[in-house]
Amino acid sequence: MDLIGMYLRDALGEGCPVCRILRKYEESEIDTILYEHVNNPDVREKFKESLGLCTYHAWKTLRKAYSEPLLGPLGVAIIYEHMLGTYIEHLERGTFPEEGECFLCRLMEEKEKGTIDAFAERIEELLPEYERSESVLCRRHYVMLLQILRRENSTAAERLERIQMKKLRVLRERLGSFIDKFDYRARERPTKEEISALPLTIEALKGIETGIAMKHCEERKRRRFPWR
Numbered sequence: 001m002d003l004i005g006m007y008l009r010d011a012l013g014e015g016c017p018v019c020r021i022l023r024k025y026e027e028s029e030i031d032t033i034l035y036e037h038v039n040n041p042d043v044r045e046k047f048k049e050s051l052g053l054c055t056y057h058a059w060k061t062l063r064k065a066y067s068e069p070l071l072g073p074l075g076v077a078i079i080y081e082h083m084l085g086t087y088i089e090h091l092e093r094g095t096f097p098e099e100g101e102c103f104l105c106r107l108m109e110e111k112e113k114g115t116i117d118a119f120a121e122r123i124e125e126l127l128p129e130y131e132r133s134e135s136v137l138c139r140r141h142y143v144m145l146l147q148i149l150r151r152e153n154s155t156a157a158e159r160l161e162r163i164q165m166k167k168l169r170v171l172r173e174r175l176g177s178f179i180d181k182f183d184y185r186a187r188e189r190p191t192k193e194e195i196s197a198l199p200l201t202i203e204a205l206k207g208i209e210t211g212i213a214m215k216h217c218e219e220r221k222r223r224r225f226p227w228r
C-alpha cells in the first residue's frame with residue numbers, strides 16, 4: 001500500500017472516513033492561516049474575494065482562535081479590521097461589494113474530490129480494511145464513491161454496496177437496542193456501542209459538520225426558497 005493508501009486506511013476506525021479526513025484538513029488549514037498567514041498579502045487577497053470567508057468558516061475561524069491559548073483573537077481581529085475597511089470603502093463609493101466564493105470552501109471541495117478519487121483508485125486494498133473496521137461512509141461520500149466505482153470497477157461497486165448495507169443494518173440494530181434500553185422494564189444499561197449508535201447514525205446520514213456539509217445545506221435551501 002502506498003503512502004496515500006496508508007493515510008486513507010488510518011482514517012478508518014469509526015464514522016465516515018472521508019468526513020473525518022475533511023474535518024482534520026479544515027482544522028489544519030485554519031490553524032495554518034492563524035499561525036502563519038495572518039499578515040500574508042496573498043491570503044489576505046483570498047479573504048477579500050469573499051469579504052471574509054463564508055458565514056460558516058468565518059465563525060469557525062473565530063472559535064478556533066479563541067479555543068487555542070497560543071492564538072487568541074488578535075490575528076482574526078487584524079484580518080476582519082481590513083475586511084470591514086474594504087466594506088466601508090465600497091459603501092463610500094456607492095457600490096456594494098460582491099461576496100465571492102469562500103476560498104476555504106473551495107479548498108474543501110478540492111480535498112473532498114481528491115480523497116474520494118484516491119479511495120476509488122485503491123479500492124481493492126481498502127475495501128477489506130473498510131469491511132473489517134467500524135467505519136461507515138456517510139450517505140454523500142458513499143454515493144460519490146459508488147458512482148466512480150460503477151463507472152470504473154463494477155465488481156468493487158457491488159462489493160461496496162453489500163458491505164455498506166451490512167454496516168447500516170448493524171447500526172440500525174444497535175440504535176434499536178439503544179431505544180429498547182429506555183423501556184422501564186429493561187434491566188441492562190445501554191452498551192458503549194449502543195450509545196454511540198445515535199451520533200454515528202446521524203453521521204451516516206448527514207456527515208460531519210464541515211464547510212462542505214454546510215455549503216450543501218445552503219444550496220438545498222436556496223433551491224427550495226429561491227427568493228431568499
Ligand SMILES: [Zn+2]
Pocket residue numbers: 016017018019020137138139140141207208
Ligand atoms: Zn462523509
Ligand SMILES: [Zn+2]
Pocket residue numbers: 053054055056057102103104105106211
Ligand atoms: Zn467557506
